[in-house]
Amino acid sequence: MTQAANAEKLAAIILAAGKGTRMKSATPKVLHKVAGLAMLGHAVKALDGLGLEKLVLVLAPDQDEVVEAASSWVKDPSILASAVQDPPRGTGHAVMAAMPQLAGVTGDVIVAFGDTPLVRPETYQALLAPRRNGADIVVSGFRATGPHMYGRLVLGQDGALERIVEHKDATEDERAIDLCNGGIMLIAGAHLADLLGMLSDDNAQGEYYLTDMIAHARAKGLTCAVAEGNAEDVLGVNSRVELAGVEMIMQDRLRRRAMENGATLADPASTYFSWDTQLGQDVEVGPHVTFGLNVLVENDVAIHAYSHLEGCIVHDKAQVGPYARLRPGAELMEGSKVGNFVELKKTRLGPGAKANHLAYLGDAEIGADANVGAGTITCNYDGYDKFPTKIGARAFVGSNSTLVAPVTIEDDAFTGAGGTITKTVEAGALGVARAKQSNIAGWVARFRSKKAKKGK
Numbered sequence: 503m504t505q506a507a508n509a510e511k512l513a514a515i516i517l518a519a520g521k522g523t524r525m526k527s528a529t530p531k532v533l534h535k536v537a538g539l540a541m542l543g544h545a546v547k548a549l550d551g552l553g554l555e556k557l558v559l560v561l562a563p564d565q566d567e568v569v570e571a572a573s574s575w576v577k578d579p580s581i582l583a584s585a586v587q588d589p590p591r592g593t594g595h596a597v598m599a600a601m602p603q604l605a606g607v608t609g610d611v612i613v614a615f616g617d618t619p620l621v622r623p624e625t626y627q628a629l630l631a632p633r634r635n636g637a638d639i640v641v642s643g644f645r646a647t648g649p650h651m652y653g654r655l656v657l658g659q660d661g662a663l664e665r666i667v668e669h670k671d672a673t674e675d676e677r678a679i680d681l682c683n684g685g686i687m688l689i690a691g692a693h694l695a696d697l698l699g700m701l702s703d704d705n706a707q708g709e710y711y712l713t714d715m716i717a718h719a720r721a722k723g724l725t726c727a728v729a730e731g732n733a734e735d736v737l738g739v740n741s742r743v744e745l746a747g748v749e750m751i752m753q754d755r756l757r758r759r760a761m762e763n764g765a766t767l768a769d770p771a772s773t774y775f776s777w778d779t780q781l782g783q784d785v786e787v788g789p790h791v792t793f794g795l796n797v798l799v800e801n802d803v804a805i806h807a808y809s810h811l812e813g814c815i816v817h818d819k820a821q822v823g824p825y826a827r828l829r830p831g832a833e834l835m836e837g838s839k840v841g842n843f844v845e846l847k848k849t850r851l852g853p854g855a856k857a858n859h860l861a862y863l864g865d866a867e868i869g870a871d872a873n874v875g876a877g878t879i880t881c882n883y884d885g886y887d888k889f890p891t892k893i894g895a896r897a898f899v900g901s902n903s904t905l906v907a908p909v910t911i912e913d914d915a916f917t918g919a920g921g922t923i924t925k926t927v928e929a930g931a932l933g934v935a936r937a938k939q940s941n942i943a944g945w946v947a948r949f950r951s952k953k954a955k956k957g958k
């Protein structure tokens with residue numbers, strides 16, 4: 503098989519067995535989220551896009567929840583495998599733990615980290631070009647400024663990578679090198695087992711460093727290259743403070759993506775996205791809007807300030823907020839409107855329908871051009887079960903209506919303001935469900951004179 507053909511076959515190992523003690527968390531570090539997706543999920547998805555034949559996760563013991571979560575992040579879960587590294591004795595040792603899962607895999611292997619969620623598919627792709635040009639190992643590099651603990655990439659006279667020296671083992675001269683190891687590597691599969699066998703733990707940290715493979719590869723006459731990228735992409739997360747820093751960078755990327763796709767963000771810095779938010783063209787987003795997971799917004803939509811959306815679909819020309827809350831299962835059909843302090847859950851608002859003020863609509867189906875008055879509440883829950891409410895096309899629900907589900911307001915029906923509606927209101931009828939008003943003439947004067955007699 504030619505080298506180039508071999509280079510097209512890819513497997514990957516994600517190292518995620520580090521203890522993550524600095525997170526101070528009962529949750530495994532790699533399951534902490536960035537833009538709503540576990541850090542490991544970002545790594546898995548970016549790698550999955552390369553078309554892997556196998557993806558091995560190296561985990562600490564008792565991390566079944568990580569394996570379970572991972573199967574939802576790949577197109578084909580059959581490529582997934584996991585290995586346990588116990589105890590963690592370095593990045594080289596972690597790759598050794600993965601090897602039994604790679605039996606039968608003949609192509610190249612990418613080694614990636616589970617705690618670097620900003621690595622983009624392009625960063626992994628960038629490793630492939632030097633490999634096609636004949637390098638046996640390609641290492642991601644970047645230029646670092648200021649004090650740091652990264653491994654330094656030592657180049658030979660010809661510019662080829664000679665070895666990697668870990669910060670703790672480096673001399674003063676080596677520490678002056680600004681070209682650093684991003685941590686990601688592509689290794690010709692045929693040499694991997696051999697090179698791992700040459701690692702030792704005779705170093706400052708008493709660990710099997712994956713990075714020592716480079717010097718061994720050079721000694722065997724293999725070629726090693728650097729694919730230089732930017733420092734931001736390979737930022738690792740070790741603490742909650744670093745997690746917040748990475749989140750900010752991810753949010754900036756998502757804001758930029760939304761704007762590049764044709765959305766206007768009035769105040770990008772106060773707009774929060776999830777990794778999977780989809781916004782169409784000419785969507786206007788006011789300040790302080792949050793997009794939770796699984797939101798699809800079509801074209802020409804306005805989402806006004808302080809709205810919170812999650813698990814919902816907003817179709818063309820709909821309007822949302824200010825101060826609206828769209829919860830999972832909300833769907834706003836074309837040209838519909840949800841106004842201030844209105845909450846929707848599992849509710850479809852028909853084309854042109856409106857719920858403009860102060861309402862809770864749950865488990866409801868609302869017809870085209872219906873008007874839901876201020877203060878309308880669907881009573882959809884009896885403490886045990888949920889029940890549906892149906893509001894027909896062109897129906898008009900009076901202000902402060904209480905709709906006790908299951909209940910139907912048919913097409914073109916009205917309900918009087920302040921009603922507690924428990925029965926079907928037939929098409930075209932007015933449903934009134936409140937006590938009749940009676941006025942008592944002269945009552946106020948009698949009341950006041952009684953009080954005056956008591957000296958009040």
Ligand code: UD1
Pocket residue numbers: 517518519520521560587589590591592593594595596615616617651652653654666668682683684685710711712713736738
């Ligand atoms: C590593 C590199 C360093 C590079 C830096 C980039 C080595 C020896 N050093 O250092 O050159 O500049 O990354 O960020 O490779 N892990 C395991 N098992 C272990 C040890 C680590 O699974 O026994 C995992 C961790 O969970 C983490 C990743 O490997 O996802 C990297 O480990 P970490 O301890 O952060 O390596 P660094 O010291 O940062």
Ligand code: MG
Pocket residue numbers: 738
């Ligand atoms: Mg690290």
